[in-house]
Amino acid sequence: MVTESRWKTAQEYERGFWQRQAESIAAGSSERLDWYEWRADQLADRLRRAGLGTLADGTARVVEVGCGPIGVCSYFPAAEALAVDPLESFYAGDRVLSELRNPKVKYLEGVGEEIPAPDAFADLLIIENCIDHVRDVDAVMTEVRRVLRPGGTLYLTVNCRSTWGYVVHRALSRFAIDAGHPHTFTVGRARRLLDQHSFQIRTFETGSFFDAWLTDLRGPALRQRLKGVLGVSEALLSLLAIRA
Numbered sequence: 001m002v003t004e005s006r007w008k009t010a011q012e013y014e015r016g017f018w019q020r021q022a023e024s025i026a027a028g029s030s031e032r033l034d035w036y037e038w039r040a041d042q043l044a045d046r047l048r049r050a051g052l053g054t055l056a057d058g059t060a061r062v063v064e065v066g067c068g069p070i071g072v073c074s075y076f077p078a079a080e081a082l083a084v085d086p087l088e089s090f091y092a093g094d095r096v097l098s099e100l101r102n103p104k105v106k107y108l109e110g111v112g113e114e115i116p117a118p119d120a121f122a123d124l125l126i127i128e129n130c131i132d133h134v135r136d137v138d139a140v141m142t143e144v145r146r147v148l149r150p151g152g153t154l155y156l157t158v159n160c161r162s163t164w165g166y167v168v169h170r171a172l173s174r175f176a177i178d179a180g181h182p183h184t185f186t187v188g189r190a191r192r193l194l195d196q197h198s199f200q201i202r203t204f205e206t207g208s209f210f211d212a213w214l215t216d217l218r219g220p221a222l223r224q225r226l227k228g229v230l231g232v233s234e235a236l237l238s239l240l241a242i243r244a
Contacts, residue, residue, distance in 0.1 A: 001135060001137075009179050010180050010181070011087065013179040013180040014133070018090070022069075033100060036070045041075070046240060055153060058079060061079060061081075061124075062076060062082070062125070063081075063082045063084065063115065066128070066131075069091040069098075070097070071126075074101060083105050084109075085107075085110070087109075088107055088109035089109055091107070111134070113135060115144075123153070125155070127156045127158075129159065132181050133180065134183070138193075141197040142197070144243075145197060145199075150244075151243065152242070152243045154240070154241045156241070158237055159185070160186055160190060160206065160234065162186070162231065165234075199243060200244055201240075206235055217229070
């Protein structure tokens, strides 16, 4: 668990990031966040390949924690969708961001440690690149178990680092150099987290650390190249897990 002040620093970082995104979209110099649709299609495909395709047929109740301004659930077929984020008031008040939303999704202000949803409500719960932004990882996972029905599915993605990258990033994070990510994950830590909270992992896919490192070293921006030099390059982990 991180301190309240450290978590608030991370939230201010997120607010600033999305404010810049909104300004860029309004100026016509940025895409309109099309990656949400791409990620939703990717999730539906993963569910089908894992034998869980009924979750993508439009009859499931879906909750997304840490949805950002739009959320994967905005493009995912669902009978009912709740999208939760601590910065919801900010997103809802921004005309550019709010206009990109799916009006069928119910957006709620809240945190993963206290998800505003009933017990056993969700057939599918989405945590898309958010678990390393929360204040208390274990409290979030406890809430995930509460909100998912028995046999329900968790879809979680998180950027992971090598063991060396974990050590370096933790040192940097203590000085708030990476303000947006108060937690650091390795592939092993992510797997242990699911085991500790009695989730049965169905699929477990990771990107290449070598490719991520090479991409950073060759990147156009100094910050990106520094990630490669320091060894803190990230590979995306995507998993599906069943609530026992």
